[in-house]
Amino acid sequence: MKVLEASRLGSLVESMCLEISTTLPEDVVLALSAFSERESSLRGRKVIEMILENAVVAARGKLPICQDTGVFSIYLTLGRDTAVQGDLSGELEKAVSRASSEGFLRSSIVRSPASSRMNTGDNTPPVIKVGISGGESSTVSVIAKGGGSENASRLSMLHPGAGWEGVIDFVVKVVEDQGAKSCPPLILGVGVGGSFDCAPELAKKALLRPLNEKNPDPEADRMEEELVKAVNELGIGPGGFGGDVTCIGARIAQAPCHVANLPVAVSINCHALRRKTVSI
Amino acid sequence: MARVLRLPLSREDVQDLKVGEEVLLSGPALTMRDASLKRYETILNEGKQLPVDLKGELIFHAGPTPAARGRPCGSIGPTTTARMDRFLSWMLESGVVAVLGKGPRGTGHAGLHGRHGAVYFAAVGGLGALYAGMVEEIELMAWEDLGPEAIYRVELKDFPAIVAIDSRGEDMYVSLYTDYRKRG
Numbered sequence: 107m108k109v110l111e112a113s114r115l116g117s118l119v120e121s122m123c124l125e126i127s128t129t130l131p132e133d134v135v136l137a138l139s140a141f142s143e144r145e146s147s148l149r150g151r152k153v154i155e156m157i158l159e160n161a162v163v164a165a166r167g168k169l170p171i172c173q174d175t176g177v178f179s180i181y182l183t184l185g186r187d188t189a190v191q192g193d194l195s196g197e198l199e200k201a202v203s204r205a206s207s208e209g210f211l212r213s214s215i216v217r218s219p220a221s222s223r224m225n226t227g228d229n230t231p232p233v234i235k236v237g238i239s240g241g242e243s244s245t246v247s248v249i250a251k252g253g254g255s256e257n258a259s260r261l262s263m264l265h266p267g268a269g270w271e272g273v274i275d276f277v278v279k280v281v282e283d284q285g286a287k288s289c290p291p292l293i294l295g296v297g298v299g300g301s302f303d304c305a306p307e308l309a310k311k312a313l314l315r316p317l318n319e320k321n322p323d324p325e326a327d328r329m330e331e332e333l334v335k336a337v338n339e340l341g342i343g344p345g346g347f348g349g350d351v352t353c354i355g356a357r358i359a360q361a362p363c364h365v366a367n368l369p370v371a372v373s374i375n376c377h378a379l380r381r382k383t384v385s386i
Numbered sequence: 387m388a389r390v391l392r393l394p395l396s397r398e399d400v401q402d403l404k405v406g407e408e409v410l411l412s413g414p415a416l417t418m419r420d421a422s423l424k425r426y427e428t429i430l431n432e433g434k435q436l437p438v439d440l441k442g443e444l445i446f447h448a449g450p451t452p453a454a455r456g457r458p459c460g461s462i463g464p465t466t467t468a469r470m471d472r473f474l475s476w477m478l479e480s481g482v483v484a485v486l487g488k489g490p491r492g493t494g495h496a497g498l499h500g501r502h503g504a505v506y507f508a509a510v511g512g513l514g515a516l517y518a519g520m521v522e523e524i525e526l527m528a529w530e531d532l533g534p535e536a537i538y539r540v541e542l543k544d545f546p547a548i549v550a551i552d553s554r555g556e557d558m559y560v561s562l563y564t565d566y567r568k569r570g
Binding site: 128146147153156157159160161163164167168169170171172173174175210211212213214223225227252253254257278286287288289336339340341342343344345346347348349350376377378 | 421448449450451452453454457460461462463465466467468469488489490508510511512513514515516518519531532533534535548559562563564565566567568569
């Protein structure tokens with residue numbers, strides 16, 4: 107039996123929160139640079155240049171990439187024969203609180219959401235999901251997502267016959283309606299299948315897979331390319347000022363679902379895709 | 387070449403700005419967003435004492451991060467303006483001359499700008515670290531309990547933006563995507 111100490115997981119998560127808040131991942135930088143070449147709008151290219159410059163300024167000065175330092179979601183996936191010792195939820199909450207004060211992160215979480223909306227003052231509580239896998243190792247992932255792009259995300263329960271065409275139409279329509287205000291160029295996490303509650307989680311977790319890593323399912327891999335192409339035909343462009351680059355990547359994750367269902371969720375992420383996964 | 391604008395602006399100053407025009411904003415602005423606008427609206431409706439007068443102001447829809455040691459301002463940048471549409475009417479009636487935010491407004495709101503001769507400047511979202519260097523000072527004006535959503539006085543320095551809605555109510559976003567759109 108492998109035993110993971112909750113306090114050590116907390117320290118790890120704390121450093122991950124700090125790192126992702128100020129450092130744009132290498133794969134995102136590379137994708138932005140590559141897509142910049144395809145942008146015919148001068149203003150669009152200028153926006154991508156500013157995004158890349160912002161990443162440099164943020165990393166150099168240890169400043170948050172975006173003032174919306176987001177809501178932290180922590181995904182712990184336990185491998186076989188693995189246990190956690192200690193107060194996992196408490197340690198992870200403390201980790202986020204410490205990172206928020208050390209990193210001068212914005213307090214963006216409020217309690218009593220439909221009434222007082224009192225700011226919790228330290229970005230707690232984070233979203234914590236503990237999963238299991240049959241693998242040897244365990245992983246922890248942290249993603250920080252801003253409120254604007256979270257507002258733009260959607261779920262639809264399609265008819266089973268809608269197929270990939272229905273999935274793509276749905277996602278493209280969401281981006282058409284919401285894309286300009288969710289800080290494009292976007293990265294789209296798409297969850298296909300599962301259940302009403304499972305599809306959005308698949309979508310968000312799909313964003314964890316690096317942009318330079320192919321989808322292991324060749325069909326889904328093709329659909330990712332098709333989706334990027336279709337979304338980039340919308341003309342929304344970088345910063346929403348018009349252009350060819352509305353999206354720099356789509357990541358699809360699938361799960362089996364009920365015979366009567368085809369759930370599809372799209373987790374829209376702004377260009378500041380802040381996430382990291384570590385194997386333990 | 388971007389037009390350099392010195393804040394505060396009067397409605398005369400913004401009269402000849404045209405949609406799509408690039409500007410650089412320098413001078414004092416007030417940050418207000420969801421929570422502070424809602425509280426301001428409540429107090430306004432109750433006819434009670436307001437902490438700041440909005441007449442002649444540029445309202446920056448933003449919520450900064452706390453400033454780290456030795457820095458005037460933390461990361462700061464525009465949030466989604468469309469969420470503030472619901473407050474626009476009384477903001478403009480209170481004398482707001484310009485709004486700085488990001489993204490398109492909802493249908494019908496450009497007309498409100500036109501009726502009051504006020505402009506909407508759009509900036510790029512997600513550039514908080516870069517924009518931090520364009521804010522020389524920040525001072526809490528009201529409602530510290532709202533944290534990042536409190537009202538702050540910020541001193542902008544060459545802050546780049548685009549005229550998204552001009553004082554005649556022309557909206558840049560209405561036909562912005564047609565040139566690049568390849569879908570039916």
